[in-house]
Amino acid sequence: xxxxxxxxxxxxxxxxxxxxxxxxxxxxxxxxxxxxxxxxxxxxxxxxxxxxxxxxxxxxxxxxxxxxxxxxxxxxxxxxxxxxxxxxxxxxxxxxxxxxxxxxxxxxxxxxxxxxxxxxxxxxxxxxxxxxxxxxxxxxxxxxxxxxxxxxxxxxxxxxxxxxxxxxxxxxxxxxxxxxxxxxxxxxxxxxxxxxxxxxxxxxxxxxxxxxxxxxxx
Amino acid sequence: xxxxxxxxxxxxxxxxxxxxxxxxxxxxxxxxxxxxxxxxxxxxxxxxxxxxxxxxxxxxxxxxxxxxxxxxxxxxxxxxxxxxxxxxxxxxxxxxxxxxxxxxxxxxxxxxxxxxxxxxxxxxxxxxxxxxxxxxxxxxxxxxxxxxxxxxxxxxxxxxxxxxxxxxxxxxxxxxxxxxxxxxxxxxxxxxxxxxxxxxxxxxxxxxxxxxxxxxxx
Numbered sequence: 001x002x003x004x005x006x007x008x009x010x011x012x013x014x015x016x017x018x019x020x021x022x023x024x025x026x027x028x029x030x031x032x033x034x035x036x037x038x039x040x041x042x043x044x045x046x047x048x049x050x051x052x053x054x055x056x057x058x059x060x061x062x063x064x065x066x067x068x069x070x071x072x073x074x075x076x077x078x079x080x081x082x083x084x085x086x087x088x089x090x091x092x093x094x095x096x097x098x099x100x101x102x103x104x105x106x107x108x109x110x111x112x113x114x115x116x117x118x119x120x121x122x123x124x125x126x127x128x129x130x131x132x133x134x135x136x137x138x139x140x141x142x143x144x145x146x147x148x149x150x151x152x153x154x155x156x157x158x159x160x161x162x163x164x165x166x167x168x169x170x171x172x173x174x175x176x177x178x179x180x181x182x183x184x185x186x187x188x189x190x191x192x193x194x195x196x197x198x199x200x201x202x203x204x205x206x207x208x209x210x211x212x213x214x215x216x217x218x
Numbered sequence: 219x220x221x222x223x224x225x226x227x228x229x230x231x232x233x234x235x236x237x238x239x240x241x242x243x244x245x246x247x248x249x250x251x252x253x254x255x256x257x258x259x260x261x262x263x264x265x266x267x268x269x270x271x272x273x274x275x276x277x278x279x280x281x282x283x284x285x286x287x288x289x290x291x292x293x294x295x296x297x298x299x300x301x302x303x304x305x306x307x308x309x310x311x312x313x314x315x316x317x318x319x320x321x322x323x324x325x326x327x328x329x330x331x332x333x334x335x336x337x338x339x340x341x342x343x344x345x346x347x348x349x350x351x352x353x354x355x356x357x358x359x360x361x362x363x364x365x366x367x368x369x370x371x372x373x374x375x376x377x378x379x380x381x382x383x384x385x386x387x388x389x390x391x392x393x394x395x396x397x398x399x400x401x402x403x404x405x406x407x408x409x410x411x412x413x414x415x416x417x418x419x420x421x422x423x424x425x426x427x428x429x430x431x432x433x434x435x436x
Contacts, residue, residue: 012418019411079420079424082424097310100311104416148419178321188419188422192410194319196233196234197408198408202302203229203295203296204406208406209389
């Protein structure tokens with residue numbers, strides 16, 4: 001299997017497969033048919049077969065998928081079998097919410113440091129993770145082999161912080177600031193724009209009110 | 219213009235247009251060509267023309283788009299010109315982050331109440347918004363004409379809370395719990411699954427490391 005053969009649409013869906021397979025494992029389910037997975041995930045069985053065939057086809061006719069194998073394989077593809085050192089820049093509520101989310105650690109994302117410009121916050125800890133001054137940012141990244149940084153600060157400072165992160169060697173930015181960051185090739189940005197998500201919800205609620213039908217044309 | 223003619227793909231992009239147009243207004247820009255908007259948004263000019271033609275074509279050859287008109291029109295389509303009463307169920311860091319984000323109010327999303335099961339939290343306030351006991355949930359929704367609820371509590375309780383919200387009349391659920399909610403027709407769910415977002419980032423960072431190229435095949 002060549003990683004580059006997988007389409008972005010499939011990649012977007014992989015984390016959801018990973019979640020469902022993890023839940024099945026938790027229930028002690030060893031094998032599952034595409035039909036049963038389809039009922040659980042509310043995706044057509046043909047979509048599931050098509051998606052999972054991208055990985056060489058783990059399924060066998062009339063036998064179903066091996067849940068543990070598929071879970072491990074998708075985890076490997078997503079890179080959650082590796083350790084990723086991560087920092088959080090911005091120790092407000094959003095930064096603390098992420099620092100407190102211990103589940104990320106089970107996926108290999110280890111938050112090793114937090115940073116803030118607010119002197120009130122510097123020196124405090126969140127779940128044992130120390131909040132440091134922005135002056136320490138570059139040294140910390142280099143000394144601790146940090147690859148991923150979450151930006152959870154207001155958008156005015158985000159572009160400048162992103163530049164510093166990239167220069168210090170960060171490879172992936174998880175951007176919660178409500179602005180689009182410009183990064184050089186070789187660095188990836190994953191945006192979580194909460195306002196935009198809320199506006200999409202608002203659109204769908206209003207569509208419902210206007211015509212009693214929230215469905216979309218395609 | 220018929221709302222139902224707009225494709226989901228365009229709707230997904232509208233909030234981003236809305237953000238850029240708002241920034242242009244803030245800079246005092248009155249008119250903009252699709253070419254200039256294309257450079258700013260890093261989207262092709264033809265994509266922009268195609269998207270904005272969905273709304274009857276506000277642009278005029280050689281003249282550009284009227285920024286204020288387009289901003290207002292898209293705002294109207296997204297429903298951010300109306301008031302939406304909203305509650306937040308779960309007053310942890312994530313719930314507080316949302317409650318503290320005053321920008322949502324400028325878009326018409328008024329957080330009127332927060333709810334929690336933790337007796338330690340009940341009675342406290344976040345930015346003047348009182349945290350209430352879960353027993354008050356249904357009455358509060360009915361008495362305050364609440365249409366939207368954010369679920370920012372752990373996934374174990376989320377399905378049960380979603381059922382209560384729907385029965386009390388909630389039309390839109392902004393779901394941060396890491397599970398898929400089942401709701402009846404007429405109710406919409408917008409998911410923000412942070413773990414899945416982080417896994418997508420991880421995949422792209424790993425792809426980069428493996429082949430020096432984070433791009434996707436399509």
